[in-house]
Amino acid sequence: MRYLPLTPADRSEMLAVIGAASIDELFADVPQAARHVDLFDLPLHAGEIEVERELARLAARNRPGGAGPFFCGAGAYRHHVPATVDHLIQRSEFLTSYTPYQPEIAQGTLQVLFEFQTQVAVLTGLQVANASMYDGSTACAEAVMMAQRVTRRKGAVLSGGLHPHYAATTRTIAHAEGMDINCLPAAIDAEAAVIAAIGPDTACVVVQTPNVFGVATDVTAIGEAAHAAGALLVVVTTEAVSFGLLKSPGEMGADIAVAEGQSIGVGLNFGGPYVGLFAAREALVRQMPGRLCGETVDADGRRGFVLTLSTREQHIRREKATSNICTNSGLCALAFSIHMSLLGEAGLRGLAEINHSLARELKAALETVPGVEVLSPRFFNELAVRTPVPAEVLVESLLADGIVAGVPFARLDPTAGLDDVLLIAVTETVTSEDIAELAGALKRRIAA
Amino acid sequence: MTMLNVGRPTRPEAVEMDTHTSLNGGRGLLQDEGLLFEVGRPDRTGVDLEPAELDASDLGDLVRTAPIGLAGLSEPEAVRHYVRLSQKNHAIDLALYPLGSCTMKHNPRLNEKMARLAGFADLHPLQPQSTVQGALALMDRLAHWLKTLTGMPAVALSPKAGAHGELCGLLAIRAAHESRGDAARRRVLTPTSAHGTNPATAAFVGYQVTEIGQTEDGRVDLADLAAKLGPDVAAIMVTNPNTCGLFERDIVEIARLTHEAGAYFYCDGANFNAIVGRVRPGDLGVDAMHINLHKTFSTPHGGGGPGAGPVVLSEALARFAPAPWIVHGPEGLRLEEEARGEAADAFGRMSAFHGQMGMFVRAYAYMLSHGADGLRQVAEDAVLNANYVKARLQGAMTPAFPVGPCMHEALFDDTWLEGTGITTLDFAKAMIDEGFHPMTMYFPLVVHGAMLIEPTETESRAELDRFCEALLALAQAAKAGDVDRFKGAPFLAPLRRLDETLAARKPRLAWHPEPTAVAPAPQVIE
Numbered sequence: 001m002r003y004l005p006l007t008p009a010d011r012s013e014m015l016a017v018i019g020a021a022s023i024d025e026l027f028a029d030v031p032q033a034a035r036h037v038d039l040f041d042l043p044l045h046a047g048e049i050e051v052e053r054e055l056a057r058l059a060a061r062n063r064p065g066g067a068g069p070f071f072c073g074a075g076a077y078r079h080h081v082p083a084t085v086d087h088l089i090q091r092s093e094f095l096t097s098y099t100p101y102q103p104e105i106a107q108g109t110l111q112v113l114f115e116f117q118t119q120v121a122v123l124t125g126l127q128v129a130n131a132s133m134y135d136g137s138t139a140c141a142e143a144v145m146m147a148q149r150v151t152r153r154k155g156a157v158l159s160g161g162l163h164p165h166y167a168a169t170t171r172t173i174a175h176a177e178g179m180d181i182n183c184l185p186a187a188i189d190a191e192a193a194v195i196a197a198i199g200p201d202t203a204c205v206v207v208q209t210p211n212v213f214g215v216a217t218d219v220t221a222i223g224e225a226a227h228a229a230g231a232l233l234v235v236v237t238t239e240a241v242s243f244g245l246l247k248s249p250g251e252m253g254a255d256i257a258v259a260e261g262q263s264i265g266v267g268l269n270f271g272g273p274y275v276g277l278f279a280a281r282e283a284l285v286r287q288m289p290g291r292l293c294g295e296t297v298d299a300d301g302r303r304g305f306v307l308t309l310s311t312r313e314q315h316i317r318r319e320k321a322t323s324n325i326c327t328n329s330g331l332c333a334l335a336f337s338i339h340m341s342l343l344g345e346a347g348l349r350g351l352a353e354i355n356h357s358l359a360r361e362l363k364a365a366l367e368t369v370p371g372v373e374v375l376s377p378r379f380f381n382e383l384a385v386r387t388p389v390p391a392e393v394l395v396e397s398l399l400a401d402g403i404v405a406g407v408p409f410a411r412l413d414p415t416a417g418l419d420d421v422l423l424i425a426v427t428e429t430v431t432s433e434d435i436a437e438l439a440g441a442l443k444r445r446i447a448a
Numbered sequence: 449m450t451m452l453n454v455g456r457p458t459r460p461e462a463v464e465m466d467t468h469t470s471l472n473g474g475r476g477l478l479q480d481e482g483l484l485f486e487v488g489r490p491d492r493t494g495v496d497l498e499p500a501e502l503d504a505s506d507l508g509d510l511v512r513t514a515p516i517g518l519a520g521l522s523e524p525e526a527v528r529h530y531v532r533l534s535q536k537n538h539a540i541d542l543a544l545y546p547l548g549s550c551t552m553k554h555n556p557r558l559n560e561k562m563a564r565l566a567g568f569a570d571l572h573p574l575q576p577q578s579t580v581q582g583a584l585a586l587m588d589r590l591a592h593w594l595k596t597l598t599g600m601p602a603v604a605l606s607p608k609a610g611a612h613g614e615l616c617g618l619l620a621i622r623a624a625h626e627s628r629g630d631a632a633r634r635r636v637l638t639p640t641s642a643h644g645t646n647p648a649t650a651a652f653v654g655y656q657v658t659e660i661g662q663t664e665d666g667r668v669d670l671a672d673l674a675a676k677l678g679p680d681v682a683a684i685m686v687t688n689p690n691t692c693g694l695f696e697r698d699i700v701e702i703a704r705l706t707h708e709a710g711a712y713f714y715c716d717g718a719n720f721n722a723i724v725g726r727v728r729p730g731d732l733g734v735d736a737m738h739i740n741l742h743k744t745f746s747t748p749h750g751g752g753g754p755g756a757g758p759v760v761l762s763e764a765l766a767r768f769a770p771a772p773w774i775v776h777g778p779e780g781l782r783l784e785e786e787a788r789g790e791a792a793d794a795f796g797r798m799s800a801f802h803g804q805m806g807m808f809v810r811a812y813a814y815m816l817s818h819g820a821d822g823l824r825q826v827a828e829d830a831v832l833n834a835n836y837v838k839a840r841l842q843g844a845m846t847p848a849f850p851v852g853p854c855m856h857e858a859l860f861d862d863t864w865l866e867g868t869g870i871t872t873l874d875f876a877k878a879m880i881d882e883g884f885h886p887m888t889m890y891f892p893l894v895v896h897g898a899m900l901i902e903p904t905e906t907e908s909r910a911e912l913d914r915f916c917e918a919l920l921a922l923a924q925a926a927k928a929g930d931v932d933r934f935k936g937a938p939f940l941a942p943l944r945r946l947d948e949t950l951a952a953r954k955p956r957l958a959w960h961p962e963p964t965a966v967a968p969a970p971q972v973i974e
Contacts, residue, residue, distance in 0.1 A: 001818065001821075001822045001825060002817075003554055003556060003817065003818070003822075003906055004822070004825055004826070004829055004905055004906065005906065005907065005908035005909070005911075006829050006832070006833075006905075006908070006909060010908075010909045011829075011832060013909075014832055014833075014835075014836045014909065015832070017836060017839050017840065018832075018835045018836060018838075018839045018853075019839070020835070020853065023828050023831070023832060025853065026828075026831050026832065026835055026853040026855075027695075027726060027727075027831065027853075028852070028853065029694065029695035029696075029697045029852065029853070029855075030695055030723070030726070030727055031697070031699065031700050031732075033700070033731065034699075034700070034727050034728070034731040034732055035726070035727065036725075036726055036727065036728065039725070039820040039821055039824060040596050040597060040725065040728075040820045041596065041820075042593060042596055042597075042815075042819065042820040042823075043816070043819050043820065044819040044820060044821050044822075045817060045818055045819035045821055045822040046816050046817060046819060047817075048558050048817075050816070051558060051562070051813055051816045051817050052558070052561075052562070054816060055562045055565065055568075055586075055809065055812070055813060055816075056565065056567075057582075058567070058568075058582040058583070058585055058586050059565040059566070059567025059568055059582055060567055060582065061567070061581045061582030061585065062567040062568070062571055062579060062580050062581070062582040062583050063571075063575070063579035063580070064566040064567055064569075064570035064571060065570045065571065065572055065575075066566060066570050070572075070575075072572040072574055072575050074574055075573075075574075075800055075801075076572055076573055076574070076801070078570070078572065082494065082495060082523075084494070084523055084526060084527060086564075088526075088527065088530045088531070088534075089750075090560065091530070091531065091534040092534075092539045092540075092541035092542070093534035093535065093536075093537035093538070093539045093541075093542070094530075094534050094537065094539075094750065094751055095539075095541075095555065095560075095748045095750055095751075096539040096540040096541045096552075096555050096748055096749070097537045097538060097539045097540070097545075097749065097750075097751045098545065098547055098550055098552055098749045098751070098752070098885075099749070099751065099752040099753075100537075100751065100752065101547075102538070102876075102877075102880065102885060102886055103943070103946045103948075104877070104880060104938050104941040104942065104943050104944065104945065104946065105536070105537065105538040105880055105885065105938070105941050105942070106536070106537055106538065106751070107533070107536035107537070107942050107943055108533040108534045108535065108536040108537035108751075109537055109751035109752065111481070111483065111533050111536075112530075112533060112751075114483070114957075114958070114959065115483060115484040115485070115959070117957055117958050118484075118485060118958040118959045119518060121958045122516055122517035122518060123516060123518075127958070128957045128958060129957075129958070131752070132753070134608035134609060134612060134753075134754070134799060135608065135799055135800060135801075136800065137799045137800035138608065138612070138798075138799050145652075163800065165797060165799075165800040165801070166800060168771075168796060168797040169796075169797050169798065169799055169800060171796060172619065172770070172795065172796025172797050172798065173615070173619075173652075173796075173798075175796075176619055176622065176652070176653045176654055177652060177653070177654050178654050216507065216510050217510075218509065218510055243512075243516070244512075244516070245504065245507070245511060245512060246507070246510050246511065246512055247509075247510055247511070247512050248512060248516075251512070251514075260800075267569055267570070268569070268570055268571055268572050268573070269568070269569055269571070269805050269806040270568065270571040270572070270573050270580065270583050270801075270802065270805035270806075271573030271800070271801025271802045271803065271805055272573075272608065272754070272756075272799075272801055272802070272803055272804040272805055272806065272807075273608070273753075273754030273756075273804045273806050273807060274801075275754075285955065285957070291752070292955070292957055293957070294951040294952070294955050294956055294957050295951065295956040295957075296946055296947045296948065296950045296951035296956075297946070297947055297950065298460065298943040298944040298945060298946045298947070299460030299936070299944035299945045299946075299947075300943075300944050302943060302944075304943045304946045306946050306948050306951045308948065308951040308952050308955060308957075309952055309955060310952075311952075313644075314611070314644040314645050314647075314648035314649075315643075315644035315645075315891075316644070317644075317648070318644050318647040318648055318657075319647035319648060319650060319651040319656075319657040320651070321644070321648040321651070323648070323652070324611045324614065324615060324645050324648035324649040324651075324652050325609075325611055325612075326609065326610065326611045326644075326645050327609040327610060327611070327740075327742065327749075327752060327753040327754070327755040328609075328752055328753045328754075329752075329753045329754045330749075330750045330751040330752030330753040330754070331748070331750025331751060331752075331753065331754060332750075332753075332754055334750070334751065337484075338526065338530060340518065341484050341488060341494070341518075341519065341520060341521050341526055341529070342493070342494035342495055342520070342521065342523065342526050343493060343494070343495055343518075343520065344488065344489070344490065344491075344492055344493045344494070344518055344519060344520015344521065345490040345491070345515065345516055345517070345518040345519070345520060346490065346491055346492070346493050346520060347493035347494070347495050347497065347520055348516070348518060349516075350493075350497045350499060350500070351495075351497060353499070353500040353502040353504075354497060354498070354500040356500070356502065356504060356507075357500035357501060357502060357503070358500075360503065360506070378506055378507055378508070378510060379506075395576060396576060396578070399576060399578070399579065404572075404575050404576070404579070407574040407575075411574055411785070412574075414786060414788075428497070
C-alpha cells in the first residue's frame with residue numbers, strides 16, 4: 001500500500017518493542033462481539049491508474065460549466081480563477097498544515113488570515129471580520145444567532161428576497177436555539193414588506209442584496225427602521241464580485257454583513273467547499289462566532305499574528321461559546337485572499353463592471369424574446385425572467401441545444417408558486433456570442 | 449479538532465540568546481514579508497481584464513463611489529508574497545505533526561488531482577440533475593462506503609465539518625424526540641474529557657450540558673452515567689476511541705443504559721481512524737456519528753479547513769436526516785432537496801447546497817486507493833505507531849494511563865516535569881527548535897498538563913525514531929536543569945514566543961493605514 005511506510009519487518013520489531021505478541025493485543029479493549037476478523041464487503045486496494053480510471057469515468061458523466069454556454073447563478077457563480085491561485089494554495093505549507101494553534105510556526109497562515117479579515121472588512125464596509133465560516137448560508141444562520149445574543153430578543157425577520165436555502169438553513173439552526181424565525185414570502189420586490197414585519201421582539205432583519213432574484217436594493221431605510229425598533233440589520237450577499245460595483249453593506253447601515261465568497265478564488269465544486277464571509281461593527285466583536293486573527297509582538301518585539309479573543313470559542317468556553325464552529329474554510333479563505341490581491345482595487349472594480357455590462361447586454365437580448373419578461377428592475381449580474389412555460393421545462397429543452405440556461409426558481413422553493421421564474425446569471429466567463437445563442441435558442445424553443 | 453493550549457495564553461519571558469543578526473533585520477533566505485496592504489497598491493493588478501464600457505445609470509445611487517481600500521499585486525509580486533509567507537508554516541509534508549485528536553496524516557496528491565477534474569470541480573450545484581449523474585453517483589458510492597464501514601443504515605452527507613456534523617446529529621435526535629411528543633428531554637450528557645465542540649453543540653441546540661465523570665483508567669464512569677440518565681436526558685455524546693486515546697471498553701453497556709433511559713447515543717467520530725476497517729460503530733449501539741473526512745479519510749486540513757463531516761444515522765434516526773439526499777429513480781439518481789412527501793420528517797437543511805463535494809472526491813479516491821484491506825491496515829498501523837511512541841517514551845515521560853495499550857494516540861501527563869520549573873507549554877515550544885510541531889497540549893482537560901501525541905499511520909519507523917529521540921533528548925535536558933532552553937523557546941522558529949495576552953487585551957483584527965504602535969517588521973525594499 002503506497003501510503004503506508006511500515007514493512008512487515010517493521011511491524012514485528014515494533015510489536016517487540018511494545019511487548020505485544022500481535023496487533024490484536026493492541027485492540028484488546030474492543031468487545032469481542034464487535035471485532036471483525038474478515039474484511040468488509042468492499043473492493044480491495046487499487047493503484048493510481050485504477051483510481052484515476054474510475055474517477056475519470058464518473059467525471060465524464062457530468063457536464064462541466066465550461067462545456068458550452070452556461071448561465072447558472074442563484075448563490076454560486078462561475079468566475080474565472082487565475083492559475084496562480086490554484087498553484088499557490090497547493091503549496092505544502094498551506095495545504096497540509098493545521099489550524100494555526102502554534103503561532104511561531106504558522107505565521108504564513110496567520111498573516112494570510114489577517115489580510116483576509118482586512119479585505120473582508122473593507123469590502124463589506126465594516127470594521128471587523130472573522131477568519132471565515134463554512135459558507136454564506138451558515139454564516140447567515142450564525143448572524144441571526146449573534147443578533148439574538150446582542151439584543152437578547154428571540155425573533156428574526158427574513159426577507160422574501162433571501163436565498164430560500166439560506167432561509168431554510170437559518171430556520172433549521174436558529175429554530176433549534178428557540179428562535180422565532182419569520183420567513184416572508186418570496187417576491188421580486190420582497191424588501192418592501194420587511195419593515196412592516198419588524199416587532200418589539202425582533203433581534204434582526206435579514207435582507208439580501210442583490211437578492212435571490214438578482215435585484216439590487218438600497219436597504220438603508222430598512223436598517224433605519226430596524227435600528228429604531230432596537231433590532232440589528234443583517235445584510236447578505238451571495239455574489240461577492242458585486243462588492244466591486246455596489247454600495248457596501250456598511251454604507252447602508254448593516255450591523256452584520258455575511259456573504260458567500262465562492263465567486264473569488266474558489267470555483268463551483270458542485271456546491272462546496274465554499275467560504276463564508278462574516279463581518280460586523282467593532283462594538284459587536286465579542287459576540288462574533290468563529291476564529292479571529294489579531295496582531296501582536298513576539299519576545300523580540302517583532303510583529304506577529306495569533307488567534308485571539310478565543311474566550312468566545314468552543315475549545316475554551318465549551319457550552320458558553322458563541323458558536324460550535326471549529327474547522328472553518330481556511331484554504332478557501334486563502335484562495336479568496338490570493339485572488340482578491342491579484343485583482344486589487346482596480347481589478348475588482350473592472351471585473352464587477354464587466355459583469356454588470358454583460359448583464360445589461362443579457363437584458364437587452366432577452367427583451368427581444370417574445371414571451372419572456374425581465375423582472376429585475378435594478379440588478380448586478382443576474383436577472384429573474386418570467387417564462388411562458390415552466391422554467392424547468394425550458395431549461396431541460398435548452399440542454400438539447402448545449403445551453404445551461406439558468407436556475408428555475410422552483411428548484412430553490414417549489415412551494416412559492418413561481419414555477420415560471422428563471423434566474424439567469426452572467427459572469428466574465430460568458431461571451432456576447434453565448435448571450436446571443438441563449439436568446440436565439442429561447443426564441444426557437446418558445447415558438448416551438 | 450479543538451487542540452490548543454487551553455486557557456493558557458502565552459506570554460514571552462525574558463530569556464536572551466546570542467544570535468548573529470543581519471544588517472537589514474532579516475533572517476537570511478527566510479524573507480521578511482510585509483502585509484499585503486504595505487507591499488500592494490490600489491492601482492496595481494495581477495489580472496488583465498478588457499475594460500467594460502460601463503453604463504451603470506440604471507443603478508443610480510446604488511453604485512459604490514468611495515474607494516474600497518483594497519491592495520493589488522502583480523502576478524510575480526503575488527507569487528513571492530504568498531511563497532514567502534508559506535515558508536513560515538510548518539506542514540505535514542515537512543515532518544511528523546503529532547497533534548493528538550487532529551489526525552495529521554499524509555495527503556495523497558492523487559486526490560488533489562481527481563478533485564480538480566473539470567467533471568467535478570466545474571459543476572454548479574443547481575445545474576440540471578440530468579447533467580450531474582456522475583457526481584451524484586460518486587456521492588452515492590461514498591455514502592455506501594461510509595455506511596458499510598460504520599455498519600449504519602443511513603448517512604447525511606451535507607455537514608461541512610465535524611462540529612457541523614455534531615449539530616446535524618443532535619438536530620436529528622431532537623427531531624426524533626419531538627416526533628414522539630417528548631419535549632421533556634432537555635439535557636445532554638458528555639464526559640469531562642469531551643472535545644469542546646460537544647458541549648458547545650449541545651448548547652447550540654438548546655440543551656443543557658451535564659458532565660459525566662471518568663474512571664481512574666480513563667473511561668466513562670458507568671455508575672455516574674447510570675445515575676445521571678433519566679427522562680430528562682435527550683442524548684449522550686461520547687467520543688470513541690475517547691480523547692485519552694483509549695477504547696471505551698464498556699461501550700456496549702453505555703449504549704444499552706442510554707437506550708434504556710429513552711435517550712440516544714451520539715458518538716463523536718473524530719477518532720474513527722483508529723478503528724476503521726476493524727470495528728463498526730453500528731455494532732456498538734451508536735445512533736449517530738459524524739466522520740471527519742479530513743481526519744480518517746485524509747482530505748487536507750488546509751491551515752484550518754475546509755473539512756467535511758458526514759453523519760451516519762441508525763434506523764431510529766434515519767428518517768429525520770436533513771435535505772438533500774440521493775434517491776434512486778427510474779431515470780437515474782435524483783437529489784431530493786426538500787423535506788416533503790415521504791421525506792416529510794427531515795429536520796431541515798444544514799447549508800445552502802449538498803455538502804463538501806470537493807472533499808467527497810478526495811475521500812472517495814482515498815477509499816478506493818486503500819480498499820477494505822488498506823483501510824484496516826490504516827487503523828492497525830495508526831495504533832501500532834502510537835503504542836510504539838508510548839513504549840519508547842515511557843521511560844522518560846509519564847503516560848497518563850500506563851496500563852494496557854492505547855489506540856491511535858499516546859497521552860502523557862506532566863508528572864515527570866515536576867520540580868524542573870518547566871511546563872508542558874515550555875516543553876512543547878522547545879520541540880519546535882528540534883524541528884517538530886508540538887503535540888496537542890492541555891487537552892483532554894482531565895489529565896494534568898496533558899500531552900497528546902498522535903503520530904498516524906503514514907509515519908515510517910525511521911521518522912518515529914527521529915521524533916522519539918528528539919523528545920528523549922529534550923526530556924533529558926529538562927531533567928538536567930537546562931531551563932532556558934525551554935523557557936525561551938522557540939529560538940529557531942520564524943518568530944519567538946508571541947504575546948497572546950497583548951493580542952487579546954488590545955485587539956487589532958485588521959490592518960489600518962494609520963501608524964501602528966507596534967514597529968512593523970523590516971520591509972523588503974522595492
